[in-house]
Amino acid sequence: MSKKQSALDVKSGVDQSDYTHDANIKSIKAKRKALKTKNTIFDDLTSGSITALSKAITLLESTLVEDQKIAKALIKDCQKASKPATRIGITGIPGVGKSTFIEALGLSLLKENHKLAVLTIDPSSPVNKGSILGDKTRMEQLSKHPSAFIRPTATGDTLGGVARATRESIILCEAAGYDTIIIETVGIGQSEVAVKSMVDHFMLLQISGAGDELQGIKRGVIEMTDTIIINKSDGENIKASKQTKRMLSNALHLYPEKNSGWPCEILLCSAIENNGLDGIWSHIKNYMSHAEISGYLKANRSLQNMYWFEETIKQTLTENFKNNPKTKEKLIQLSKQVEQGLLSPFEAADLLFS
Numbered sequence: 001m002s003k004k005q006s007a008l009d010v011k012s013g014v015d016q017s018d019y020t021h022d023a024n025i026k027s028i029k030a031k032r033k034a035l036k037t038k039n040t041i042f043d044d045l046t047s048g049s050i051t052a053l054s055k056a057i058t059l060l061e062s063t064l065v066e067d068q069k070i071a072k073a074l075i076k077d078c079q080k081a082s083k084p085a086t087r088i089g090i091t092g093i094p095g096v097g098k099s100t101f102i103e104a105l106g107l108s109l110l111k112e113n114h115k116l117a118v119l120t121i122d123p124s125s126p127v128n129k130g131s132i133l134g135d136k137t138r139m140e141q142l143s144k145h146p147s148a149f150i151r152p153t154a155t156g157d158t159l160g161g162v163a164r165a166t167r168e169s170i171i172l173c174e175a176a177g178y179d180t181i182i183i184e185t186v187g188i189g190q191s192e193v194a195v196k197s198m199v200d201h202f203m204l205l206q207i208s209g210a211g212d213e214l215q216g217i218k219r220g221v222i223e224m225t226d227t228i229i230i231n232k233s234d235g236e237n238i239k240a241s242k243q244t245k246r247m248l249s250n251a252l253h254l255y256p257e258k259n260s261g262w263p264c265e266i267l268l269c270s271a272i273e274n275n276g277l278d279g280i281w282s283h284i285k286n287y288m289s290h291a292e293i294s295g296y297l298k299a300n301r302s303l304q305n306m307y308w309f310e311e312t313i314k315q316t317l318t319e320n321f322k323n324n325p326k327t328k329e330k331l332i333q334l335s336k337q338v339e340q341g342l343l344s345p346f347e348a349a350d351l352l353f354s
Helices: 022-034 038-046 050-061 065-081 098-111 140-144 166-175 192-196 219-224 235-252 277-294 296-323 325-339 345-353
Strands: 086-091 116-122 148-154 180-184 201-206 227-230 265-268
Touching: 038 050, 038 065, 038 166, 050 065, 050 148, 050 166, 065 166, 086 098, 086 192, 086 277, 098 116, 098 140, 098 180, 098 277, 116 166, 140 148, 148 166, 166 180, 192 201, 192 219, 201 219, 201 277, 227 235, 227 277, 235 265, 265 277, 277 296, 296 325, 325 345
Parallel strands: 086 180, 086 201, 116 148, 116 180, 201 227, 227 265
Antiparallel strands: none
16 A cells, blocks of 8 residues: 655655755855955955955954954065055044045046045944945045045044054055045044144144134144145135134244145135135145155154054054953953952952063
């Protein structure tokens, strides 16, 4: 008697496809891993591949040990292959029009056959560590141009809002052939020092009529600023912009001469109407010419290298200390005691190093 068929009977499976064969899976994984090797990325990056440049910056930002090894080797090779670009830092309070200004200036530079890289830094949430990274959306036209590269990066835990790998990203962009690099800061008052230590020309964007004129003349920011741009100088706001310019000009007389020997100038512009942008770029070129001829450009970049040498030492020491098995457990225990109020932060730190 034949066996009765049941709906619960399981039919025999089909033969395993070659596409999912173990050997093929290993081959696919090997090919993917090969795409991540240093030599492959370096060759593509120096040939101008935006995909390779993005991948290289992702490796820089990664905390994986394997990725960091590739990233360090890439930086070493790119330093030899890179040609120094004009490095520009831009800061300003939220709402001053930084993204609009960068896009307008960038499109103007692209018409002159420049290659432009924009490294934007977005603040991370202290609660969930998330970040919007919306700069590419705000620079829609610029992001579509084949000679432009825009890379938004979250600040993460970096003090002052400067992304950990921004300095190294500049080297990668230069190796990829970008002759002008713009770094946009968070604009929260903490990041300017770090960005100033990466760029050749530092600009502060201001607007009039927003109650921010006095904020703009804070000593620390002005001492670092090479050019002040009063944006949104259009329509009925032109008169107020000129008044702001006069007030800031009076304030600048109180500051000592800069090491560059270049006086901080105040320029008006309207990024949305494309007014004043040519004058700003001419001003930057004149500054760069002066800095190169006077020797300040070379001396300043040497000082910047020393600054980042010291910062890298601090960062490496901190990471190695926290990840050291001998101190890791002790750090966890002391952290709990500080959290519970059993020890002061200072006592705990002394015990950790004792």
